[in-house]
Amino acid sequence: MTAATTIEAPSRRDFLYLATGAVAAVGVAAVAWPFIDQMNPDASTLAMASIEVDIGAIPEGQIVTVKWRGGPVFIRHRTKKEIEDAANVELSDLRDPQTDAQRVKKPEWLIIVGVCTHLGCVPLGHEGKYEGWLCPCHGSVYDTSGRIRQGPAPLNLAVPEYTFLSDTKVKIG
Template structure:
């Protein structure tokens, strides 16, 4: 008789613990799940841009995470000009090949690295971007060439989904 009560008691303890663990999980899971980002935050994490209508020599601006992103389809002359720049002439040396995954397309944050202004396209001494607020001049690769900005314009994480679509983020 002793063995039967022991087995029954062990079963009752095990069943109680199992029900308690399931109950604790049911209470804790919603608290943990609510810490995940909501759909609006996830939607801002990346954006896909159709670039099929962008002609060579033109720039489009899209918003990503509340910031402007310049997507420029560069001409062969602009690409050659950007590649010909000597590294010692740059304030923040970066090769054009390191900034543009595909030489024809330049994707970068449209924010001046001096004080966060939005530079103007195809302006300035290097026919790239010019920030009229404080006089920073960027070349056709978005590299700082003249003015108070300390670094080149930032290149966001991006990839080509297909020939006409760029995914930023």
């Protein structure tokens, strides 16, 4: 014996169910879209996502502070002596071992986030035993590559994402 299967033609009621479901889905999407879209960052936040800085006017040996994402970023035009001092540090002497070459794209330019990794203070430039940065709040000392050398800070100063657009222009972020 074989079972006979009968297929009924779609009725008007089937069409109405499908049409009602489609209209409901479009309605839910139309109502949900503004709520989802409002979670995107606003224009001022997107504008702070990256900045371009003209570094051509920064003299050798100077540090410039720029604001990026609401916080300070230090751009240091390092001298030959500062580059040599940073390159000749033994990794075994460092709490957070990183070579100078891992922290810079061009040896003469150091670009780091200017927030102490201990409690978030802003360190002072050209200070401390290593002529790098000194956090006045708790005494963390960083060298000319932004690496922690003394004090309570556990990590080196962070290196943000950056790209050299030309010899005199850098994009941070």
